[in-house]
Amino acid sequence: MNINSTSTAQVAALAQQLFKSVDSNNDGKLNANEFQSFLQNLVGLAANKSGGLGSGATSRLLDDGAAETPAPAETGRVYYSMAGFDTTKLNTPSHTTPKYVFARATQDLDLGSDRATRSANLQQVADYAKTHGYPNTVVVSDDTMDFGDGYGVIDVLTSDGQWWWYPKV
Numbered sequence: 001m002n003i004n005s006t007s008t009a010q011v012a013a014l015a016q017q018l019f020k021s022v023d024s025n026n027d028g029k030l031n032a033n034e035f036q037s038f039l040q041n042l043v044g045l046a047a048n049k050s051g052g053l054g055s056g057a058t059s060r061l062l063d064d065g066a067a068e069t070p071a072p073a074e075t076g077r078v079y080y081s082m083a084g085f086d087t088t089k090l091n092t093p094s095h096t097t098p099k100y101v102f103a104r105a106t107q108d109l110d111l112g113s114d115r116a117t118r119s120a121n122l123q124q125v126a127d128y129a130k131t132h133g134y135p136n137t138v139v140v141s142d143d144t145m146d147f148g149d150g151y152g153v154i155d156v157l158t159s160d161g162q163w164w165w166y167p168k169v
Helices: 008-021 032-050 097-108 115-120 124-133
Strands: 144-146 153-157 163-167
Touching: 008 032, 032 144, 097 124, 097 153, 097 163, 115 124, 124 144, 124 153
Parallel strands: none
Antiparallel strands: 144 153, 153 163
C-alpha cells in the first residue's frame, strides 16, 4: 500500500481493525495492559524483522498478519502468539499437551534467535519438557524431537530458524 495514495477511508478502516485487535476485552477502550501488550508485540515484531533484539519468542503475528494481544496466563506470565499455536491454549498453563509445553519452553528459555543457536539449544527444550510432564523427551536431530508421548518425531524448527510444530508422519 503506497502511503501517498492511501485514502482517508482506507486509513480509518485500518485504524479500526488495529483498534479491534488491540482491544482484547472488546469494551471499546484501551486500558494500560492492552496498550502495553500492543507495544510489546510491536517492538518484538520490529526486532524480529530487523534481525536485532532476538529472544526465545517467535513471530508475534497471527497467520492473517494482524497483531494479537495475548491474555495473561493464569500464572501472570504472558505468552505471545506463535504461528500454528492457539494463544489462549498457550496462556492456559493447565493445557499441557507436548505442543504447548514446547511452545512455552521456547519463550521461557533464552534459546537464541538464529537457527544454529536454537538447534544447539534443543536439549534445553527437552529438559524443560522432562520437568513439565514428558520425562521421555529426546532430541532426535538438529531440528526434531520426540516427546515420548506415542506420536513420534516432531519437526520443531523451520529451515530459516522459526519455531514450529510439524509431526513427521
